[in-house]
Structure formats: structure tokens, C-alpha cells
Amino acid sequence: MHSLEISRLKIWDSRTGSVIVPDSSFRVEQGKCLAIVGESGSGKSLTCRAIMRLNPASLQQSGHIELNGINLEELSDKEMRQFRGKHLCMIMQNGMRAFDPSRPVGAHLLKTLAVHYPWSRSDAIAKLKAALASVGLKDPDKVLKSYPYQLSGGMLQRTMIALALVLEPDVIIADEPTTALDAITQYEVVEQFIALRSRLGGMMIFVSHDLGIVKRIADDVLVMKDGHIIERGKTSDVLAEAKHPYTRYLVSSKLALSRHFTELMGGEAVVEG
Numbered sequence: 554m555h556s557l558e559i560s561r562l563k564i565w566d567s568r569t570g571s572v573i574v575p576d577s578s579f580r581v582e583q584g585k586c587l588a589i590v591g592e593s594g595s596g597k598s599l600t601c602r603a604i605m606r607l608n609p610a611s612l613q614q615s616g617h618i619e620l621n622g623i624n625l626e627e628l629s630d631k632e633m634r635q636f637r638g639k640h641l642c643m644i645m646q647n648g649m650r651a652f653d654p655s656r657p658v659g660a661h662l663l664k665t666l667a668v669h670y671p672w673s674r675s676d677a678i679a680k681l682k683a684a685l686a687s688v689g690l691k692d693p694d695k696v697l698k699s700y701p702y703q704l705s706g707g708m709l710q711r712t713m714i715a716l717a718l719v720l721e722p723d724v725i726i727a728d729e730p731t732t733a734l735d736a737i738t739q740y741e742v743v744e745q746f747i748a749l750r751s752r753l754g755g756m757m758i759f760v761s762h763d764l765g766i767v768k769r770i771a772d773d774v775l776v777m778k779d780g781h782i783i784e785r786g787k788t789s790d791v792l793a794e795a796k797h798p799y800t801r802y803l804v805s806s807k808l809a810l811s812r813h814f815t816e817l818m819g820g821e822a823v824v825e826g
């Protein structure tokens with residue numbers, strides 16, 4: 554069975570000695586999406602970046618991270634660079650930061666693909682164009698020729714999703730990929746993530762503040778607070794019957810917000826678990 558297994562992950566700041574994530578263990582299985590929720594600063598991003606081994610050098614980590622039986626801790630930096638992209642792909646909150654601002658998007662994407670696949674340039678372009686069209690980008694040629702600043706946040710996130718479609722990684726880690734988008738674009742990009750999940754059938758970790766999105770996309774959920782996992786379980790169970798007071802607080806804030814929104818819109822409050 555393919556899986557990503559994180560055991561006893563600890564992350565600390567080597568300059569100050571302060572421990573940010575003391576001891577986290579969790580597992581994602583083939584075909585499953587795990588959401589990580591929790592307040593700002595609870596350690597969600599550092600946990601994701603620890604899996605990718607992308608935290609700054611001042612942050613140290615220990616513990617065991619294993620993907621499909623491969624112990625990632627044993628890979629050299631060079632091997633890890635090769636491993637990322639093909640096996641582990643991260644989609645971040647700010648699409649702009651994911652791209653090289655000084656080059657057209659297409660040049661950046663082709664360079665990434667060239668690290669992992671021996672395709673000819675024309676084959677790689679054809680695959681990218683098909684993927685860009687499949688995530689709803691109407692003019693793939695124009696996207697490839699554009700600089701990142703010429704594309705909207707939603708277009709950049711779709712472009713990252715398209716790249717993931719071509720790379721077909723075992724694991725996709727999406728760190729608040731819709732937070733910087735307006736509500737309608739958010740909805741559309743989440744739809745693309747759901748489609749990506751079903752097309753690749755791999756594993757996904759989806760970090761979000763938004764329990765509505767979590768409910769739509771994730772099978773299981775972890776709730777983090779101050780670096781600790783305080784609750785975990787099937788998404789529907791956690792949302793319906795949260796055990797920890799902090800999770801209940803998160804769920805009730807979400808309900809209060811949706812009630813307020815519904816009242817503002819002049820309708821009946823819809824309470825969804």
C-alpha cells in the first residue's frame with residue numbers, strides 16, 4: 554500500500570532553541586486527502602515544508618518521513634531535489650512566489666519538467682498546453698508566454714495545478730492555495746483541486762483555514778494548535794462531533810460566519826456541519 558508516513562516529527566529553531574512542532578505523527582494513504590487546519594502560527598506550513606525538506610537552514614527537524622517505503626531522511630540534498638517535483642509537489646498560497654519573476658511562465662515550467670523527464674521540448678510543450686487547457690485556461694499559448702506578474706492569482710494557481718497534472722507526483726501538498734483568491738476564484742480553484750485528486754489518485758495534504766473547503770475536499774482532518782495535533786479523524790466526524798474545545802470553537806466560528814453571511818443576504822441561516 555502506498556502511503557506517506559510522518560513519525561515523531563520535531564521542528565525547532567536552532568538559533569533560539571525554541572521548539573515549534575514538538576512531536577507530530579500522521580499518515581496519508583494512497584488516494585486520500587488529509588486536511589490540516591488550525592490557527593495562524595500553529596505550525597501547518599512548517600510541517601508541510603519539513604516533508605518537502607524546504608524549511609530554512611536555521612530550522613532543524615528530526616523524526617521519520619517515509620514515502621512508499623523510501624526514507625526521505627536518507628536522501629542527499631541532490632537526491633531530494635530530484636525527488637521533489639516527480640514524487641512530492643507543493644502548491645503554495647502565493648502563486649507569484651512559485652515562479653521565477655524574470656522569465657516567462659513557460660520557460661520556468663519547461664525547466665522544471667526537464668529535471669524530471671527526458672521529453673523533447675515539443676513534447677513537453679504539448680503536454681503542458683493540454684494540461685493548461687484542462688484546468689480551464691482558455692489560451693495556453695498566451696499563458697506560457699506570459700510573465701508571472703501578467704497572470705492573476707487564480708491563473709497562477711491553475712498553472713501550478715496543470716504542472717502537477719503533467720508531473721503526476723505521488724503526493725501533492727497544497728498550503729492554503731486558495732487563501733489569496735476572491736471567493737468565486739476560490740471556488741473554481743478548489744474544483745480544480747478536486748479534479749486533480751481524482752485524475753491522479755495519489756495522496757494530498759491540503760492546508761486551509763476554511764472548513765467549508767476542507768469539507769469539500771478532504772477525507773480526513775488534523776487540527777493543529779501551538780505546534781501540536783490536538784484532534785484528528787474523518788472530516789465528517791470531526792466537523793459534526795469535534796471533541797476538543799478548540800475544534801468546536803473553529804466549527805462554531807465557521808457556523809456563525811455562514812449564518813451572518815446568510816442573514817446579510819436576506820435568507821434563512823443554513824447550518825452545515
Ligand SMILES: Nc1ncnc2c1ncn2[C@@H]1O[C@H](COP(=O)(O)OP(=O)(O)OP(=O)(O)O)[C@@H](O)[C@H]1O
Pocket residue numbers: 566573591592593594595596597598599600609611612
Ligand atoms: N524561519 C522561521 N524561523 C523561526 N520561526 C519560524 C520560521 N518560520 C515560521 N516560524 C514560526 O513557526 C510558527 C509556525 O509557523 P507556520 O508558518 O508553520 O504557521 P501556520 O500554521 O502555517 O500559520 P499560517 O496559517 O499563518 O500560515 C510560527 O510561530 C512562526 O512564527
